[in-house]
Amino acid sequence: xxxxxxxxxxxxxxxxxxxxxxxxxxxxxxxxxxxxxxxxxxxxxxxxxxxxxxxxxxxxxxxxxxxxxxxxxxxxxxxxxxxxxxxxxxxxxxxxxxxxxxxxxxxxxxxxxxxxxxxxxxxxxxxxxxxxxxxxxxxxxxxxxxxxxxxxxxxxxxxxxxxxxxxxxxxxxxxxxxxxxxxxxxxxxxxxxxxxxxxxxxxxxxxxxxxxxxxxxxxxxxxxxxxxxxxxxxxxxxxxxxxxxxxxxxxxxxxxxxxxxxxxxxxxxxxxxxxxxxxxxxxxxxxxxxxxxxxxxxxxxxxxxxxxxxxxxxxxxxxxxxxx
Amino acid sequence: xxxxxxxxxxxxxxxxxxxxxxxxxxxxxxxxxxxxxxxxxxxxxxxxxxxxxxxxxxxxxxxxxxxxxxxxxxxxxxxxxxxxxxxxxxxxxxxxxxxxxxxxxxxxxxxxxxxxxxxxxxxxxxxxxxxxxxxxxxxxxxxxxxxxxxxxxxxxxxxxxxxxxxxxxxxxxxxxxxxxxxxxxxxxxxxxxxxxxxxxxxxxxxxxxxxxxxxxxxxxxxxxxxxxxxxxxxxxxxxxxxxxxxxxxxxxxxxxxxxxxxxxxxxxxxxxxxxxxxxxxxxxxxxxxxxxx
Ligand SMILES: Nc1ncnc2c1ncn2[C@@H]1O[C@H](COP(=O)(O)OP(=O)(O)O)[C@@H](O)[C@H]1O
Ligand SMILES: [Mg+2]
Numbered sequence: 351x352x353x354x355x356x357x358x359x360x361x362x363x364x365x366x367x368x369x370x371x372x373x374x375x376x377x378x379x380x381x382x383x384x385x386x387x388x389x390x391x392x393x394x395x396x397x398x399x400x401x402x403x404x405x406x407x408x409x410x411x412x413x414x415x416x417x418x419x420x421x422x423x424x425x426x427x428x429x430x431x432x433x434x435x436x437x438x439x440x441x442x443x444x445x446x447x448x449x450x451x452x453x454x455x456x457x458x459x460x461x462x463x464x465x466x467x468x469x470x471x472x473x474x475x476x477x478x479x480x481x482x483x484x485x486x487x488x489x490x491x492x493x494x495x496x497x498x499x500x501x502x503x504x505x506x507x508x509x510x511x512x513x514x515x516x517x518x519x520x521x522x523x524x525x526x527x528x529x530x531x532x533x534x535x536x537x538x539x540x541x542x543x544x545x546x547x548x549x550x551x552x553x554x555x556x557x558x559x560x561x562x563x564x565x566x567x568x569x570x571x572x573x574x575x576x577x578x579x580x581x582x583x584x585x586x587x588x589x590x591x592x593x594x595x596x597x598x599x600x601x602x603x604x605x606x607x608x609x610x611x612x613x614x615x616x617x618x619x620x621x622x623x624x625x626x627x628x629x630x631x632x633x634x635x636x637x638x639x640x641x642x643x644x645x646x647x648x649x650x651x652x653x654x655x656x657x658x659x660x661x662x663x664x665x666x667x668x669x670x671x672x673x674x
Numbered sequence: 675x676x677x678x679x680x681x682x683x684x685x686x687x688x689x690x691x692x693x694x695x696x697x698x699x700x701x702x703x704x705x706x707x708x709x710x711x712x713x714x715x716x717x718x719x720x721x722x723x724x725x726x727x728x729x730x731x732x733x734x735x736x737x738x739x740x741x742x743x744x745x746x747x748x749x750x751x752x753x754x755x756x757x758x759x760x761x762x763x764x765x766x767x768x769x770x771x772x773x774x775x776x777x778x779x780x781x782x783x784x785x786x787x788x789x790x791x792x793x794x795x796x797x798x799x800x801x802x803x804x805x806x807x808x809x810x811x812x813x814x815x816x817x818x819x820x821x822x823x824x825x826x827x828x829x830x831x832x833x834x835x836x837x838x839x840x841x842x843x844x845x846x847x848x849x850x851x852x853x854x855x856x857x858x859x860x861x862x863x864x865x866x867x868x869x870x871x872x873x874x875x876x877x878x879x880x881x882x883x884x885x886x887x888x889x890x891x892x893x894x895x896x897x898x899x900x901x902x903x904x905x906x907x908x909x910x911x912x913x914x915x916x917x918x919x920x921x922x923x924x925x926x927x928x929x930x931x932x933x934x935x936x937x938x939x940x941x942x943x944x945x946x947x948x949x950x951x952x953x954x955x956x957x958x959x960x961x962x963x964x965x966x967x
Contacts, residue, residue: 428694436797440794458701
């Protein structure tokens with residue numbers, strides 16, 4: 351049976367080359383049980399390609415990827431036991447109804463999947479439209495049906511490739527709620543995205559990919575701290591505030607910006623700084639966390655990666671991980 | 675984090691999993707259901723039924739059999755309705771019925787590749803080999819249904835127009851009407867042998883090219899090239915091994931005594947086309963990247 355010790359997803363030296371394009375370049379991933387794991391990267395970074403290899407849809411050029419210790423290319427469908435998900439937009443038979451599509455997929459799942467059809471249709475709120483042909487479905491409805499189809503498998507691991515892409519704000523919020531619910535139910539989630547805001551309140555751990563390479567893997571909180579995520583401070587006396595901040599222990603990267611003072615610190619030290627400012631008779635006008643955008647993080651991480659000599663990339667990523 | 679794997683919520687789903695693959699017969703059933711649900715399926719079946727009807731009606735309007743008929747059945751059709759299905763098979767075997775078979779076979783993998791549904795079904799609990807087998811069987815089933823529907827229509831229309839009477843065979847003997855009906859059925863069954871080869875070539879091309887139109891055209895191209903080769907003087911030695919020559923092996927049934935040799939020959943010659951196409955298609959399907967959709 352399934353090796354419960356083996357992690358839900360483990361990739362080692364994963365490579366996929368399409369002729370001249372190196373889509374995935376020696377990727378290592380470690381998704382642990384219970385993670386809501388963000389797989390972040392700009393368009394074309396190689397996220398979908400990596401997930402296709404995870405699901406056994408394409409053959410790696412080199413390296414391995416295992417789900418619960420099983421290699422989908424060697425073990426075929428068996429490696430997908432307890433695993434569900436989709437890459438890119440979920441696709442269905444447009445000439446069949448949503449329910450019939452699910453009946454078909456349940457027949458290919460076995461293990462009582464058919465008995466869950468009503469339930470999963472309810473979860474994604476498609477029950478009233480279940481008799482309609484999928485050909486007439488909106489993009490958002492298809493995304494939801496994709497989730498329903500994945501839930502049919504009663505998975506322990508869900509692989510979702512940019513599930514919120516193309517959804518309107520309400521649809522995105524519903525998708526987030528749904529993913530949080532899956533996580534609460536104990537399902538490990540591997541969620542790819544090209545938008546940091548989409549994953550930052552959902553995911554505890556992330557891998558950031560750029561041009562096929564993992565430039566960071568670890569806790570999102572650690573990344574924020576190092577990646578330049580920090581605070582912005584505006585006071586009644588920015589010049590003195592700058593001096594005080596520089597003198598304060600635990601407060602780093604203090605700089606004068608056009609809108610006041612920027613610095614990095616954890617919450618405990620932020621509190622201490624605010625007290626120090628108050629003690630010095632300086633009034634705080636604004637003290638706001640400033641999240642680095644994904645682009646900022648990318649530039650930082652990839653500058654480091656591409657800046658030095660050939661092997662510097664791995665070292666750069668490694669340094670970030672070790673620094674945590 | 676890994677300690678979470680010991681919580682009941684995370685383990686419960688595994689407990690009920692049997693790890694057994696759903697049977698291929700079930701996948702095959704759904705492949706048929708997909709065919710039945712697509713309008714395009716009825717195009718081929720409908721044409722296969724329409725052509726015999728057009729033939730019978732036009733002959734009734736014309737009112738007399740063709741004078742310089744090259745098939746003896748052409749002069750026979752007014753004598754017995756049972757000559758019609760035999761004549762129709764002669765007409766349709768070379769191009770039309772292979773085309774009908776290729777329409778579905780060439781589409782059966784490529785269509786799902788284009789729609790992206792291949793990735794949907796290949797991320798369930800079935801192995802790729804099962805999906806390939808189910809699809810090939812479904813395409814063969816379709817070809818079978820198509821030729822028997824066409825034959826049944828031709829028989830029904832012929833009998834309605836000209837009656838259920840005995841027929842003269844290629845050996846100039848006469849067979850009774852019930853025996854002739856049986857021979858019509860058997861002739862179509864024998865024609866199925868090369869048609870299965872056509873289907874397998876279609877499925878192979880569908881798997882490799884990922885393009886329905888290219889697969890259908892390619893399958894017909896194979897038939898066409900073999901037909902041209904059979905016309906080239908000096909290549910007569912190849913004739914017995916051409917797939918297109920096997921399209922007419924069923925005519926051995928219409929002799930007295932029955933000439934089994936072209937039929938047995940057709941069996942192994944067709945296997946020379948069917949088996950490599952099947953193996954190549956299967957291996958390709960197992961390894962191919964599903965990168966579309
Ligand atoms: N089937 C394919 N053939 C050729 N190149 C591909 C194919 N799929 C992806 N690529 C290339 O691989 C790179 C990574 O693509 P992808 O994995 O889709 O990125 P992402 O999902 O992160 O946006 C891109 O440069 C893309 O053009
Ligand atoms: Mg993608």
